Amino acid sequence: MRTALISVLVVLAALVAPAAHAAEVPTAGDQLEWVVDATGRVPVAETEIRHHIAEVLLNAAGGPAGINAALTGLGRLEVKRIVTETPDHVQAAVRGPVDDYLLDLHVDQTGLLDGLRATPDAPVPSSWQEVDSQLAALGGRVSFGASEILPDGRCRDVHGLNDDVQRPLGSAFKLYVLGALGQAVAEHRASWTDQLAIREDWKSLPSGVLQNQPAGTRLPLTEYADKMISISDNTATDHLIHHLGRDAVQRQVKAFGNQRPSANTPFLTTKALFELKATTRYPARADAYLALPRWARPAALTGLERLPLTGLTGWPEPRKIDEIEWFGSPDDLCRAFSGLRKQNQPEIGHALSLNDGGLGLDRAAFPEVWFKGGSEPGVLTLNYLARTADGRSLVTSVMVSDPVAPLNEAHVVAQGIAVAKGAVALLAAAPRR
Numbered sequence: 001m002r003t004a005l006i007s008v009l010v011v012l013a014a015l016v017a018p019a020a021h022a023a024e025v026p027t028a029g030d031q032l033e034w035v036v037d038a039t040g041r042v043p044v045a046e047t048e049i050r051h052h053i054a055e056v057l058l059n060a061a062g063g064p065a066g067i068n069a070a071l072t073g074l075g076r077l078e079v080k081r082i083v084t085e086t087p088d089h090v091q092a093a094v095r096g097p098v099d100d101y102l103l104d105l106h107v108d109q110t111g112l113l114d115g116l117r118a119t120p121d122a123p124v125p126s127s128w129q130e131v132d133s134q135l136a137a138l139g140g141r142v143s144f145g146a147s148e149i150l151p152d153g154r155c156r157d158v159h160g161l162n163d164d165v166q167r168p169l170g171s172a173f174k175l176y177v178l179g180a181l182g183q184a185v186a187e188h189r190a191s192w193t194d195q196l197a198i199r200e201d202w203k204s205l206p207s208g209v210l211q212n213q214p215a216g217t218r219l220p221l222t223e224y225a226d227k228m229i230s231i232s233d234n235t236a237t238d239h240l241i242h243h244l245g246r247d248a249v250q251r252q253v254k255a256f257g258n259q260r261p262s263a264n265t266p267f268l269t270t271k272a273l274f275e276l277k278a279t280t281r282y283p284a285r286a287d288a289y290l291a292l293p294r295w296a297r298p299a300a301l302t303g304l305e306r307l308p309l310t311g312l313t314g315w316p317e318p319r320k321i322d323e324i325e326w327f328g329s330p331d332d333l334c335r336a337f338s339g340l341r342k343q344n345q346p347e348i349g350h351a352l353s354l355n356d357g358g359l360g361l362d363r364a365a366f367p368e369v370w371f372k373g374g375s376e377p378g379v380l381t382l383n384y385l386a387r388t389a390d391g392r393s394l395v396t397s398v399m400v401s402d403p404v405a406p407l408n409e410a411h412v413v414a415q416g417i418a419v420a421k422g423a424v425a426l427l428a429a430a431p432r433r
Contacts, residue, residue, distance in 0.1 A: 183343070194220065
């Protein structure tokens with residue numbers, strides 16, 4: 001699914017400002033000027049993007065299309081003030097069309113920007129009343145949960161709003177795929193070091209980068225997991241679903257305590273969803289699929305997954321988000337995080353820790369942060385687990401959806417991150433039980 005905007009707010013990509021003279025190495029300040037300028041003239045040409053962005057970070061962002069999607073999500077920026085600046089690092093407060101951000105940029109010794117983080121410069125709520133007030137301003141339908149995972153694995157709800165109401169998850173469904181992989185490893189049906197070859201018929205559309213790899217390329221399952229979670233790689237996800245089996249993922253949904261696992265049966269691959277929503281045959285193909293009895297849908301999905309990836313395009317408006325998606329509530333995702341923690345496999349923690357979702361917590365107080373979000377038009381979710389220095393596991397989820405109108409994703413992400421950050425602080429301050 002599409003998580004380019006979330007990537008913007010976390011680890012976007014490498015952008016390099018043009019040097020004033022060929023012999024000069026661009027500074028972080030030069031790079032800031034380029035980034036701000038680029039937000040005002042999207043889409044930036046692929047040739048320019050490839051000239052300005054280091055390959056490794058360009059790949060992490062999902063290629064030129066991912067960069068342009070991220071810049072579009074931020075909107076035209078304007079520098080308000082420079083917070084700190086050295087030749088290789090600059091932090092600036094910037095104003096966007098709806099929300100303000102703090103841009104943190106770092107360049108390497110050649111002037112290539114090797115770090116770019118955009119975090120909301122929004123007020124962080126300091127009480128549950130302020131949390132509720134900021135949630136009310138998000139628009140759409142909101143589910144929110146703030147919980148602590150107890151030593152026995154149960155989730156203790158501390159504060160919530162419709163926290164047991166299931167919403168479309170976007171790419172947060174990939175937590176269940178990761179859990180199915182962890183279960184396969186625990187049962188010795190798979191190993192994290194197993195090599196899996198990329199197959200042309202298992203490729204999907206971005207977000208992600210593995211769709212650009214030639215068929216036959218062999219990668220360890222750890223790399224599929226890392227990319228599925230950290231950059232929401234759809235091709236990595238579909239390879240894992242096919243490799244493990246759709247039934248195994250469906251079993252994991254139930255094993256992790258999803259309150260309505262039937263809503264996720266049969267379990268969609270991302271390619272199947274694109275074939276239902278991103279096609280010129282929408283809504284006819286989607287309506288035909290939904291008209292099928294449940295027992296006939298797995299075969300229909302297999303047929304969709306065999307179609308070539310041609311003639312598919314993005315869509316601007318919500319498309320059947322309450323019928324064709326993956327579903328869970330904040331309570332469900334707390335139980336999923338608890339299940340992943342119980343699996344106690346370093347590879348799981350590694351995948352979930354690569355991207356902190358823009359939370360920007362003090363790592364001395366919170367040495368480990370897990371994140372998985374997701375989005376499509378009309379859907380946005382942000383889901384975190386933060387482990388405190390004394391070993392408590394705190395979970396918060398923000399889910400917003402609108403079946404009729406697209407969300408203002410930049411605004412919802414900025415405010416949602418602020419809410420999540422405040423909720424984690426409030427959970428940490430609550431007495432331990």
